[in-house]
Amino acid sequence: MFIIGRTLTLPSISQITTLTVISIKRSYLALYLAHAITLEQLINMKKNLICLCLLACSALAFTVKPIKKTAKQFSYIDTVNRTIPDPTGFNATVQGQPVSLYVLKNNNKASVAITNYGARLVSIIVPDKGGNPTDVILGYDNIQSYQKRGEPYFGAIVGRYGNRIAKGKFTLGDKSYQLESVNGQNTLHSGSTGFYSRVFAAKQINDQQLQLTYFAKDGEGGFPGNLNVTVLYTLTNDNALKIEYTATTDQTTVINLTNHAYFNLNGAGSKTITADLLKINADNYLPIDNTSIPTGKLESVAGTPFDFRNFKAVGADIGQTNEQLKLANGYDHNFILNKHTANQPVATVKASGSGITMDVYTDQPGLQFYSGNFLNAFRKDGKGGIGYGSRSALCLETQHYPDSPNQPTFPSTVLEPGKKYHSVTTYKFSNK
Numbered sequence: 001m002f003i004i005g006r007t008l009t010l011p012s013i014s015q016i017t018t019l020t021v022i023s024i025k026r027s028y029l030a031l032y033l034a035h036a037i038t039l040e041q042l043i044n045m046k047k048n049l050i051c052l053c054l055l056a057c058s059a060l061a062f063t064v065k066p067i068k069k070t071a072k073q074f075s076y077i078d079t080v081n082r083t084i085p086d087p088t089g090f091n092a093t094v095q096g097q098p099v100s101l102y103v104l105k106n107n108n109k110a111s112v113a114i115t116n117y118g119a120r121l122v123s124i125i126v127p128d129k130g131g132n133p134t135d136v137i138l139g140y141d142n143i144q145s146y147q148k149r150g151e152p153y154f155g156a157i158v159g160r161y162g163n164r165i166a167k168g169k170f171t172l173g174d175k176s177y178q179l180e181s182v183n184g185q186n187t188l189h190s191g192s193t194g195f196y197s198r199v200f201a202a203k204q205i206n207d208q209q210l211q212l213t214y215f216a217k218d219g220e221g222g223f224p225g226n227l228n229v230t231v232l233y234t235l236t237n238d239n240a241l242k243i244e245y246t247a248t249t250d251q252t253t254v255i256n257l258t259n260h261a262y263f264n265l266n267g268a269g270s271k272t273i274t275a276d277l278l279k280i281n282a283d284n285y286l287p288i289d290n291t292s293i294p295t296g297k298l299e300s301v302a303g304t305p306f307d308f309r310n311f312k313a314v315g316a317d318i319g320q321t322n323e324q325l326k327l328a329n330g331y332d333h334n335f336i337l338n339k340h341t342a343n344q345p346v347a348t349v350k351a352s353g354s355g356i357t358m359d360v361y362t363d364q365p366g367l368q369f370y371s372g373n374f375l376n377a378f379r380k381d382g383k384g385g386i387g388y389g390s391r392s393a394l395c396l397e398t399q400h401y402p403d404s405p406n407q408p409t410f411p412s413t414v415l416e417p418g419k420k421y422h423s424v425t426t427y428k429f430s431n432k
Helices: 013-033 039-063 071-078 323-328
Strands: 002-004 007-009 092-094 097-099 101-105 111-115 120-127 133-135 169-172 175-178 201-206 209-216 227-235 240-249 277-280 282-285 332-337 347-350 357-362 366-370 395-399 421-430
Touching (some): 101 209, 101 227, 120 421, 277 366, 357 395
Antiparallel strands (some): 002 007, 092 097, 101 111, 111 120, 120 133, 169 175, 201 209, 209 227, 227 240, 240 421, 277 347, 282 332, 332 366, 347 357, 357 421, 366 395
């Protein structure tokens, strides 16, 4: 039998015949070379072997029904992950603190796996239109892979400031702060000591809730203020994953928290998301410069490849000649969300094969849409030994705008002592 991703696939009849004959022939040859049988006996045994294998495989042909699939619609079923990784791959000590894998389950066939390293989502498993469990986010099978250099923040909580800050500098009052620059000349996701690389304290409240807390010291990553952060994951019985963020500080600081999950609703391991339909409730987006920093200008999506106000395939316009698409090698831009309430989805994705739909709800003003342009399948170290190639997943990161500390016209990301940062984002899954 062959295992592709985490799905069992039966070998073909010809494969059964070939492998069986080769294996037993080698055993017979070994007997002959050891002088245990004569040459004539060897020849007769081989003839009888072939006849037996043909009879056995003919019987299998009548009893085993081949798996029928339509490549365009159902190719995702061959490689997708359908189970949570082995928790033992996450039992470790990192930065002197214990790391584990925690599992949330509801009564509607959904489950979520989370590690307290980076407060990361490792798996989100929901039923597809056929009721089959499907893991809809990219990730790894062990904690070591999450620690490798260049790891693309799979499922992580990013902060203290998610996204980019120009030249790694900003000013609060009359004081300037210099951060670590890790993305060319800019700071991305707060540098090497960002929350994605920190160990959170974990408390499993019940089968459907996990609380994660982290204390970021004054000066960590160059940011001012001791910051207490709490992330509460809740899996509801209607297959929604709610992420609630709270934080307090003892000094004026900046904060922008989000989750960096990479979604493929056809299943992690499915090759591309370009045929999936996407809708974003945004009339405007933020153009970027050649270092991926917003220019400060809000631009209408009308008449551009950035118009997702109605459902459109992710890849419909991604190959157009467009300076903004060229700068990011696809989509990696912040969309200015239209006015909305907590009960209105700001974005929706419909899978092209599995029938899974994801609605995104948030109280944040922006949504960073990243089309997985720089994913690379060279390392086949994803869940189930899968390589995640370019545009094999997308990110929909709810947040304030990139570089807000340096852009006075953008909504403020300043948090002051005595005030509480609070934000809620929900990803709701269905198989309509």
